[in-house]
Amino acid sequence: MDAESLRAFCLSFNGAAEEFPFNPETSVFKVEGKVFALTDLGADPLKISLKCDPDEAVRLRAAHPEIVPGWHLNKRHWNTVTVAPLPPRHLRELIEDSYDLVVAGLPRAVRLRLDRP
Template identity: 75%
Template sequence: MTPEQLRAFCLDFNAAVEEFPFGPETSVFKVAGKMFALSALDARPLTVNLKCDPDEAVRLRADHPDAVVPGYHMNKRHWNTVTVSALPAALVRELVEDSYDLVVAGLPKAERLRLDRP
């Protein structure tokens, strides 16, 4: 997955936006003002920080120790840093979608319904 593909995929979710609160080099993808992905799209290797269920985060780190590590500068229990090139694109897409879904699940019910994700 290329940086352009990662960016396009993140922006394809309902109400997803890209912001740059940490400077122009770091893309922060949000839904309803809440972050679900963070990446320096020009970095090599390409990595992305993604929200993750804590139990799933531990499993992913064990299954992919060279590609999934505790989230850099994030809450290590709930965030992973994923090296995009070290995983199949389908898995990266699944992890991004899971992150988006976790953030949406934490929104108020009215907001979730507006996003069509009860």
């Protein structure tokens, strides 16, 4: 998956927005003001940090050398993924899981508005 495809996929979720609160290079993808993904789309290699269930985060790190604890993030809840080695389908699943985790923490009315009960 290339940088533009990654950006488009992150923005394809209901209510998703891209912001640049840290610097002009770091894309921060949010839903209802809550972060679900961070990446520097111009970096080589391309990496993305994603929220993850703590138990799943450990399992993913053990199974995939391209998945490491979140860089400058809470390492219990965030993974940083090097994009290139992962199959695009697997990467899309990880991004969707991150989005779903964030949405699950939102009030019920907001979840329903986002069509994610």
